[in-house]
Amino acid sequence: MTQEITNSIAKFIAEKILKQPNKEIKSDEALISSGLIDSFSLMDLALFVEDTFGVKIEDTELNADTFDSLNQLAGLISSRK
Amino acid sequence: MTIIQILIIVIFTLLFAILKRGRDSFLLIASVLVMFWLQPALPIRGFDFWIPIATLIITIFTWLITTDNKLNRKNIFTLVIIASIILLINLTRYFSFAQIFTPSRPPQIEITLIIFLIFGLIFFLLMKYNASFLTFGLILLLSIFLILKIPAWTIELSSLLRALNNQSLTNVSALDIRWLGFSYVAFRLIHTIRDKQAGRLPSVDLGEYITYVIFFPAFTAGPIDRIERFIKDLRQPFEGLNQEKFFEAGQRLLIGLFKKFVIADTLALIALNDTNATQIQSTGWMWILVYAYAFQIYFDFSGYTDIALGIAKFIGINLPENFSSPYLKPNLTQFWNNWHMTLTQWFRSYFFNPVTRWLRSWQKPMSMPMMILLTQVATMVLIGFWHGVTWNFTIWGLWHGLGLFIHNRWNDLTKAKAAEWANTPFKQNVLNISGIIFTFHFVAIGWIFFALSSPVTSWNMILKLFGVVSP
Numbered sequence: 001m002t003q004e005i006t007n008s009i010a011k012f013i014a015e016k017i018l019k020q021p022n023k024e025i026k027s028d029e030a031l032i033s034s035g036l037i038d039s040f041s042l043m044d045l046a047l048f049v050e051d052t053f054g055v056k057i058e059d060t061e062l063n064a065d066t067f068d069s070l071n072q073l074a075g076l077i078s079s080r081k
Numbered sequence: 082m083t084i085i086q087i088l089i090i091v092i093f094t095l096l097f098a099i100l101k102r103g104r105d106s107f108l109l110i111a112s113v114l115v116m117f118w119l120q121p122a123l124p125i126r127g128f129d130f131w132i133p134i135a136t137l138i139i140t141i142f143t144w145l146i147t148t149d150n151k152l153n154r155k156n157i158f159t160l161v162i163i164a165s166i167i168l169l170i171n172l173t174r175y176f177s178f179a180q181i182f183t184p185s186r187p188p189q190i191e192i193t194l195i196i197f198l199i200f201g202l203i204f205f206l207l208m209k210y211n212a213s214f215l216t217f218g219l220i221l222l223l224s225i226f227l228i229l230k231i232p233a234w235t236i237e238l239s240s241l242l243r244a245l246n247n248q249s250l251t252n253v254s255a256l257d258i259r260w261l262g263f264s265y266v267a268f269r270l271i272h273t274i275r276d277k278q279a280g281r282l283p284s285v286d287l288g289e290y291i292t293y294v295i296f297f298p299a300f301t302a303g304p305i306d307r308i309e310r311f312i313k314d315l316r317q318p319f320e321g322l323n324q325e326k327f328f329e330a331g332q333r334l335l336i337g338l339f340k341k342f343v344i345a346d347t348l349a350l351i352a353l354n355d356t357n358a359t360q361i362q363s364t365g366w367m368w369i370l371v372y373a374y375a376f377q378i379y380f381d382f383s384g385y386t387d388i389a390l391g392i393a394k395f396i397g398i399n400l401p402e403n404f405s406s407p408y409l410k411p412n413l414t415q416f417w418n419n420w421h422m423t424l425t426q427w428f429r430s431y432f433f434n435p436v437t438r439w440l441r442s443w444q445k446p447m448s449m450p451m452m453i454l455l456t457q458v459a460t461m462v463l464i465g466f467w468h469g470v471t472w473n474f475t476i477w478g479l480w481h482g483l484g485l486f487i488h489n490r491w492n493d494l495t496k497a498k499a500a501e502w503a504n505t506p507f508k509q510n511v512l513n514i515s516g517i518i519f520t521f522h523f524v525a526i527g528w529i530f531f532a533l534s535s536p537v538t539s540w541n542m543i544l545k546l547f548g549v550v551s552p
Contacts, residue, residue, distance in 0.1 A: 058281065
């Protein structure tokens with residue numbers, strides 16, 4: 001289940017945010033603190049997660065303290081499903 | 082804060098860290114006392130005593146409208162403690178040797194008692210209808226903020242207060258009302274009001290709430306913590322100070338003292354200011370003034386943060402980081418992810434993200450670049466306003482807002498090509514280092530608007546730096 005979530009988010013990030021469809025994103029790679037995803041794209045990611053998994057991510061949670069890697073984000077999603 | 086004030090605070094903190102018992106009461110009482118103690122003297126009679134009281138009152142009222150946790154014995158006890166501290170400080174008026182907590186002699190105690198009475202009446206009113214006052218509280222806080230940050234309005238208020246006090250109006254100035262810590266206090270309060278409105282504010286009692294808002298290590302210069310994170314530390318049983326924690330906190334404190342009082346205060350001697358900006362005649366020296374200012378503001382502010390984090394660590398509170406090598410970042414977006422991080426995070430949470438979400442939800446959303454331009458510029462101009470509503474802070478905000486927008490677009494255009502070109506570690510380093518140098522200079526030129534008070538002087542300075550006009 002978690003694997004499916006991370007795969008689908010990784011695909012979204014590579015294609016839509018980074019515009020490098022072939023880029024592989026590791027599940028423990030830092031996304032926010034490393035600057036890979038900027039604050040504007042972070043909202044894209046939140047809206048994608050909300051539409052795809054039906055899980056709300058608050059505006060105050062879009063930061064590296066709440067989640068920084070695919071694994072952490074997938075954990076957050078699973079815990080709210 | 083002076084170095085003596087910091088050392089006194091450190092000594093008392095260490096004393097209680099060693100005692101171990103009664104930490105929470107110590108944090109509350111020390112925070113209240115430090116607030117009175119650090120408040121600068123003001124020319125309007127009695128005001129350096131009323132301002133800390135006003136901070137306490139708005140904090141208690143904001144707690145009241147955001148809490149479900151009504152008046153139990155513990156909260157009443159907190160109120161009694163706060164009232165007793167205020168009265169005791171007020172009583173020092175009658176003992177000239179004992180006026181150590183206030184910069185000038187406290188006013189007559191009758192006025193304090195009348196204020197307590199009015200406070201009590203409003204308190205019971207708010208207790209009955211608390212939630213309906215959330216929006217009102219938000220508007221009130223923002224209004225006070227504007228009055229304090231718009232110099233012309235501050236002068237109006239000062240004239241009014243001087244007139245009420247039968248004081249002369251000839252020396253009226255915006256500096257008459259220096260409300261120590263208000264920018265940080267207001268942002269912590271707004272955070273709790275907005276989280277309450279979103280239904281995600283944890284339940285805290287009055288003592289915890291006041292300690293969070295006016296926590297003495299972070300009172301004058303941040304960081305702006307989040308309440309749920311702060312009370313997690315506060316509720317953890319305090320196990321005292323072992324050797325490892327003592328050295329960790331002590332090291333942080335020493336680094337901060339060195340950054341602030343050795344590096345920043347030395348740089349201040351040659352850093353750009355309104356006086357030397359017009360006196361210097363050589364372009365080379367002008368660059369030195371600008372560089373000195375850029376490093377001074379960093380070492381000053383991040384030094385204060387280190388001091389705050391160090392002192393808080395002594396007593397078992399881990400405040401959030403505020404700076405993470407911002408001048409070593411290869412682009413402006415990353416600079417802003419690492420400079421005054423708790424403030425930028427606050428603006429993301431309560432302004433940038435909600436506005437972006439709202440713009441996205443339009444039936445016919447505007448184009449992406451337009452949306453990025455609008456949100457970045459608005460956010461950065463507001464961050465400018467947080468420092469003061471003046472032309473120079475507005476231009477500084479625009480400079481960074483447009484800079485972030487341009488970086489975003491540039492990145493979009495060149496990301497793929499740059500990744501392709503930088504196929505060796507050497508090329509990656511070239512890209513990285515040139516990015517760091519360029520970003521630092523962009524930020525340093527922005528600081529000119531921050532350091533100087535007039536747009537004309539600032540613009541002339543920039544023209545001279547680039548040799549457009551001769552110095």
